[in-house]
Structure formats: C-alpha cells, structure tokens
Amino acid sequence: MTRVIVIGAGIGGLGCGALLARAGYEVEVFDKNPFAGGRCSATEMKGFIIDNFVHAFPLGGKGPHAAIAAELGVDLEFILQDPAAMIVDGLGGGARSYPQRLDIRPLGNRVRMARNMGVKLSNLFGVYRLFQRMLKADEEFVAAKDDMTIRDFLLEYTDDPQLHRFINVLSFMMFTVPYGRASAGEFIYCFRDMFNAANFGYVKGSSGAIPDAYRLGLENSGGRLHLGVGVQSILCEDGGVKGVLVDTGEIEGDVVVSNAGIHATVAMAGAENMGQEYVEMSRGLIYSDSAVVVKYILDEPVVEYPFVVYIPDTDAEEMFSYTCADNMPHDVYIFMPVIDLWDSSLVPEGKQLVIAGAAAPNRPSQGDSHAVIEIMERRIFSLFPGFEQHVSWREEVHAEHIQATTGHPRYADCVGLAQVPGQVGVDKPSPVTPIRGLYLVGTEAGARGIGTELAAASALAVSSLVKEGHPL
Numbered sequence: 001m002t003r004v005i006v007i008g009a010g011i012g013g014l015g016c017g018a019l020l021a022r023a024g025y026e027v028e029v030f031d032k033n034p035f036a037g038g039r040c041s042a043t044e045m046k047g048f049i050i051d052n053f054v055h056a057f058p059l060g061g062k063g064p065h066a067a068i069a070a071e072l073g074v075d076l077e078f079i080l081q082d083p084a085a086m087i088v089d090g091l092g093g094g095a096r097s098y099p100q101r102l103d104i105r106p107l108g109n110r111v112r113m114a115r116n117m118g119v120k121l122s123n124l125f126g127v128y129r130l131f132q133r134m135l136k137a138d139e140e141f142v143a144a145k146d147d148m149t150i151r152d153f154l155l156e157y158t159d160d161p162q163l164h165r166f167i168n169v170l171s172f173m174m175f176t177v178p179y180g181r182a183s184a185g186e187f188i189y190c191f192r193d194m195f196n197a198a199n200f201g202y203v204k205g206s207s208g209a210i211p212d213a214y215r216l217g218l219e220n221s222g223g224r225l226h227l228g229v230g231v232q233s234i235l236c237e238d239g240g241v242k243g244v245l246v247d248t249g250e251i252e253g254d255v256v257v258s259n260a261g262i263h264a265t266v267a268m269a270g271a272e273n274m275g276q277e278y279v280e281m282s283r284g285l286i287y288s289d290s291a292v293v294v295k296y297i298l299d300e301p302v303v304e305y306p307f308v309v310y311i312p313d314t315d316a317e318e319m320f321s322y323t324c325a326d327n328m329p330h331d332v333y334i335f336m337p338v339i340d341l342w343d344s345s346l347v348p349e350g351k352q353l354v355i356a357g358a359a360a361p362n363r364p365s366q367g368d369s370h371a372v373i374e375i376m377e378r379r380i381f382s383l384f385p386g387f388e389q390h391v392s393w394r395e396e397v398h399a400e401h402i403q404a405t406t407g408h409p410r411y412a413d414c415v416g417l418a419q420v421p422g423q424v425g426v427d428k429p430s431p432v433t434p435i436r437g438l439y440l441v442g443t444e445a446g447a448r449g450i451g452t453e454l455a456a457a458s459a460l461a462v463s464s465l466v467k468e469g470h471p472l
Contacts, residue, residue: 001024001025001026001472002025002026002254002255002470002472003025003026003027003028003252003253003254003255004017004020004025004026004027004028004253004254004255004256004257004466005027005028005029005030005231005243005244005251005253005255005256005257006027006028006029006030006256006257006258006259006441007030007231007234007244007256007257007258007259007260007265007268008029008030008031008038008258008259008260008442009029009030009031009033009036009037009038009211009215009225009227009259010031010037010038010039010040010259010442010455011037011038011040011065011210011211011214011442011452011455011456011459012259012441012442012443012455012456012458012459012462013029013031013257013258013259013441013442013459014029014036014037014211014214014215014218014225014259014459015068015214015455015456015459015460015463016257016259016441016458016459016462016463016466017029017214017218017223017225017257018068018072018214018215018217018218018221018223019068019071019072019217019459019460019463020223020257020463020466020467021217021218021221021222021223022071022072022073022217022221023463023467023472024221024472025255025466025472026222026223027218027221027222027223027224028223028224028225028226028251028253029218029223029224029225029226030226030229030230030231030244030246031225031226031227031228031229031230032228032229032230032231032407033227033228033405034227034228035211035227036211036212036214036215036225036227037207037208037210037211038259038405038406039052039053039402039405039406039414039452040053040055040207040208040210040211040452040455041053041207041208041211042206042207042208042209043208047347047348048297048346048347048348048351048353049205049206049208049346050206050295050339050346050353050355051206051207051208051295051339051355052207052208052397052405053207053291053293053357053397053402053414054291054293054335054336054337054355054356054357055202055207055337055451055452056200056201056202056307056335056337057078057200057201057202057203057452057453058174058190058193058194058197058199058200058450058451058453059193059194059197059199059200059450059453060078060080060197060199060200060201061077061078061199061201062197062199063197063199063449063453063456064449064453064456064457064459064460065078065203065210065452065453065456066078067456067460068214068217068456068459068460069213069214069217072213072214072216072217072220072221073217073220074213074214074216074217074220075213076203076209076210076213077203077204077205078199078201078202078203078204079201079202079203079204079342079343080102080199080200080201081102081201081306081307081341081342082101082102082103083099083100083101083102084100084101084102084200084201084307085099085100085200085305085306085307085308085309086098086099086100086305086307086308086309087099087100087116087166087309087311088308088309088310088311088383089117089118089165089311090310090311090312090313090331090379091118091162091165091311091313092313093313095382095383096118098116098117099116100113100309101113102198102199102200103195103198104131104135104195104198105135105195105196105198110128110131111124111128114127114128114163117162117163117165117166118162119158119160119162119163120160120162123158123159123160123163126157126158126160127157127158127160127163129157130154130157130158130163133157134188134191134192134195135191135192135195135196136192137188137189137192141188142185142188142189142192142425143185143425143426144185145183145184145185145188146183146184146185146186146421146424146425146426146427147183147185147421147422148183148184148185148421149179149180149181149182149183149184149420149421150167150168150171150179150180150182150183150184150187151164151168151179151180151316152184153184153187153188154167154179161315161316164179164315164316165311165315165316165319166311167179167316168180168316168319168320169309169311169319169333170191171187172289172320172333172359173309173335174187174190174419174450174451175187175288175415175418175419175450176288176289176290176291176359176413176414176415177288177289177415177418177419177420178289178319178320178323179316180317181418181420182418182419182420183419183420183421183423183424183425185424185425186419186424186425186448189448190448190449190450193449194450201342202306202337202339202342202343204343204345205343205345205346206339206343206346207452210452226246229246229247229248230246230247231244231245231246231260231268232244232245232246232247232268233245233268233269233270234256234258234265234268234269234270234435234438235250236269236270236273236435236438239273239435239436240435240436240437240438241253241254241255241256241269241435241436241437241438243256244256244268254437254470255437255438255439255466255470256437256438256439257439257440257441257462257466258438258439258440258441259441259442260407261406261407261408261416261442261444262282262285262417262429262440262444262445263282263285263408263410264407264408265433265438265440266278266279266282269433269435269438273434273435274433274434274435275434278433278434281429282429285417285423285429286417286418286420286423287362287408287410287411287413287415287416287417287418288362288413288414288415288416288417288418288419289320289323289359289360289361289362289413289414289418290323290359290360290361290362290399290402290411290412290413290414291357291358291359291360291397291399291402291414292357292358292360292369292372292373292376292396292397292398292399293355293356293357293396293397294355294356294357294373294376294377294394294395294396294397295353295354295355295356295394295395295397296352296353296354296355296356296387296391296393296394297351297352297353297391297392297393297394298351298352298353298354298387298390298391298392299350299351299390299392300350300351300352300390301340301350301351301352302352302384302386302387302390303336303338303341303352303354303384303387304341305338305341306337306338306341306342307336307337307338307342308334308336308337308338308383309333309334309335309336310333310334310336310379310383311333312329312331312332312333312334312379313330313331314329314330314331319333320333320359322359322361322372323359323360323361323362324361328368328371328372328375329375330375331375331379332358332359332372332375332376332379333358333359334356334357334358334376334379334380335356335357335358336354336355336356336357336380337354337355338352338353338354339353339354339355340352340353352390356376356380358372358373358375358376359372360372360398360399360412361399362399362411362412362413362414363399363410363411363412369398369399370398373396399412400412402414414451415443415451415454416442416443416444416454417429417443417444424448425448428444428445428446429444429445430445430446431445431446431458431461431462431465432465432469437470439462439465439466440462441455441458441459441462442455442458442459443455443458445458445462446458446461446462446465447460447461
C-alpha cells in the first residue's frame with residue numbers, strides 16, 4: 001500500500017490526507033499544534049465554543065468544504081442568513097447602515113446595493129457594467145486580469161469613490177490584501193463564485209467543525225492523526241522523498257504532502273535537494289497582511305445583526321496604508337460575526353459571543369497592534385450602545401499568536417501567499433516540487449479561492465495529483 005505522510009493538519013493538509021485515506025492510501029498526518037485545523041479551529045470554554053480566529057464562509061454549502069465532507073461521507077452543515085450582513089459606513093464620522101442581500105444576481109438587488117453604497121447616479125451604469133462583467137466572467141477573462149490590481153480593473157469601469165471604498169473592504173475580507181495590491185483576476189474569480197452561489201454563511205458547530213469532520217473522515221478510512229508531533233525534516237534520497245523525521249525517529253513514506261508552507265518545506269527538505277532556482281523563487285514570494293482579533297462574551301445580547309462589516313472613515317487609498325507603514329489610522333475596517341446569531345448552540349442562553357477583526361501588518365514587530373485594537377474597540381462601543389458595559393470576558397489575538405499557530409518563520413500572515421499579480425493563476429507555485437513525491441498543499445499552491453476555502457480547494461486538487469502520480 002502506498003504510504004502518504006502529511007505535514008500539518010491545517011485545512012489543506014487534513015483535508016488532503018482524509019481524501020487520500022478515503023481513496024485507499026495509508027495516511028499519517030502530523031501537526032506540531034495540540035489541535036487540528038490551524039487557523040480554522042475553535043476552543044471550548046465554560047459552555048461556549050469559540051473560534052480561535054475570525055471566520056465566515058463565502059461559498060458555504062456550495063463550496064469546497066462541503067465537497068470534501070460529501071466525498072468523505074461525513075456531515076458538515078452551513079447556516080445562511082439573508083441579509084448576509086449589515087454594512088456600516090463611517091464616512092464623515094457617521095454610521096450609515098444598510099443590509100447586504102445574499103443574492104445580487106437580480107438586477108433590482110444590484111441597483112439597491114449600489115445606491116446603498118452611495119454610488120452617484122451618474123456612475124450607476126459603470127457599476128452595472130462592472131458587476132455584470134464579474135458575475136459572467138469566464139476563465140479566460142479571469143486569467144487575463146491576473147496581472148492587474150483590483151483598483152486598476154475598477155478604473156476601467158468607474159472611479160466612483162464609494163464603490164472603491166466598498167470593494168477595497170471586500171478585497172481585504174477575501175484576501176487580507178488591499179485592492180491596490182491584490183490581483184483583479186483572483187478577485188473576479190472569487191466575486192463571481194461567491195455571488196453566484198449566494199451561499200455566504202457560517203458553519204454549524206463553529207469553525208472547528210470543519211477539521212473535526214475531516215478528522216472523522218480520515219480516521220474512518222484508517223488514517224491516523226498525530227497532534228503535538230512536529231516534523232523536523234523531510235528525508236530525501238536519489239531525487240525523491242523517503243519519509244520524515246519526527247521526535248521519535250524516522251518514518252518512511254512514499255509520498256510527503258506538506259501543509260507547512262513553501263518556506264518551511266524548503267527548510268525541512270533542504271535547499272540542496274530543492275535546487276537553487278526553486279529556493280530563489282520561494283525567497284521572492286510575498287505574504288498576505290495580518291489581523292488583530294478580539295473575542296467578546298457579553299452578559300446579554302447587544303448586537304442584533306449576525307454579521308457586521310464596518311467601512312472606516314477614510315478614502316479607499318488610505319484605508320489600509322498603515323499595514324505597510326508606521327502611521328496609525330484614526331479609524332479601521334472591522335469584520336465582526338456575532339456567533340450566537342448564527343448558531344445559538346455555541347453560546348449559553350442569554351449570552352452573546354462577538355468576534356471582531358481588523359487589519360494589521362504581517363510582521364509582529366511592525367506597527368502597534370494594541371493601538372489598532374483600541375481604535376477598533378472605540379468604534380464598536382460607539383456603534384453599539386451598551387456593548388462596553390456588558391462585556392464579561394474578552395481575549396485579544398495579535399500577529400504573534402497567528403505566527404505561533406502557522407509556524408511561519410518570518411510572517412504572521414492570515415492567508416499565506418498574498419494573492420497579488422505574479423502569485424496567482426499560472427504564476428502560483430505548483431503543488432509539485434522538484435523533489436519526486438513531495439507536494440505542497442494549502443493556500444500556497446494548487447487553487448484559487450478565499451481563506452479556508454482556498455485551502456480546501458487545494459486539498460481537492462492535490463489529492464487528485466497524488467492519485468494520478470502515485471496510483472495504488
């Protein structure tokens with residue numbers, strides 16, 4: 001039987017391992033963390049189940065998470081709400097709010113969406129053309145826009161400032177990269193799939209339900225998961241893999257699938273085995289920005305919307321500039337799911353669980369994440385009277401916590417490789433490495449998509465590659 005070793009039990013690694021076990025491979029998955037799922041995980045505490053970070057799921061039950069669960073024969077349910085979110089626009093120090101409908105395919109819903117944003121009447125036709133083009137985009141059009149930024153793509157249709165502010169927030173929600181740096185092709189692909197699916201939502205049972213489902217699928221098929229066991233190195237011989245080294249010794253394998261990220265994979269396999277050209281390519285890659293997160297338990301419900309997106313009181317160009325510089329903004333974007341309004345089983349009756357996130361630099365040493373949290377909290381407290389008075393518990397997550405979870409040697413990125421021109425589509429690193437039998441999986445190789453769904457799409461793609469290259 002072909003033996004597959006998977007390094008990392010993030011969504012990409014665990015999903016890929018489970019799919020291969022289901023297909024009949026002997027699979028062992030190792031992760032240095034004491035929990036599975038990486039950034040997509042949750043913790044139980046005093047009757048609450050609390051996501052370790054902050055999540056929503058753009059494709060919901062129509063996306064790759066559900067596809068993997070279906071192939072594994074395990075249950076995974078997604079919850080929808082319509083309106084999908086409440087948008088709050090802080091322009092001019094105000095708090096103008098409007099609902100974001102789940103389905104924008106009907107023309108009337110798109111017109112209302114544009115008018116709610118504050119798009120000028122004179123710019124409505126340009127915005128209509130933009131939305132129509134993205135919703136109907138084919139793969140050729142997507143690929144043609146891969147090397148263009150979202151901002152430059154928008155300018156082909158409209159310079160409306162409100163539309164640009166909204167799309168910049170959407171870009172950061174999707175990729176943790178502002179629209180002035182993110183790839184238009186990647187954005188068009190994700191916008192098209194998300195709004196045509198009209199399935200944006202949250203997963204029943206918390207974000208941790210996803211790795212739990214994958215783990216069940218893995219173990220049901222005879223695969224094994226080793227938590228708290230990190231891989232020290234990838235063993236190579238005659239141009240191919242022969243296994244890995246862990247604390248307890250060498251473990252032989254015919255195939256190694258790494259969910260550790262390309263930099264860590266190069267380090268574990270050895271630059272001499274990867275080749276100088278590959279090493280230089282990996283060194284030139286850039287990573288997504290990071291985030292700060294605050295989790296709040298309220299002693300009674302205060303927020304009445306299941307998902308809040310706050311657009312800060314800045315123009316599009318300045319909105320996320322502080323993630324690349326030392327200046328501190330006066331207002332920040334906020335991404336805020338209210339968990340009990342999605343799944344009441346995760347929160348004791350009469351309580352509320354709110355998780356709020358804002359943008360941050362991807363190097364823990366850069367910027368002042370505590371100051372970003374202060375700005376974010378000040379805005380939350382002003383938007384929702386009584387919020388501050390009803391906080392009974394709070395916990396902060398900073399860039400260094402994200403870095404500790406991912407194990408990235410240099411960055412505290414939220415997503416992995418930045419989805420920017422030169423790193424998407426045909427320019428994204430291949431899952432196939434120069435070492436025979438060594439594959440990359442996760443957000444850094446093999447797929448397009450958003451966040452954890454990108455990792456799951458990679459799991460589907462890479463499991464197929466392994467089956468093709470190493471048939472049973």
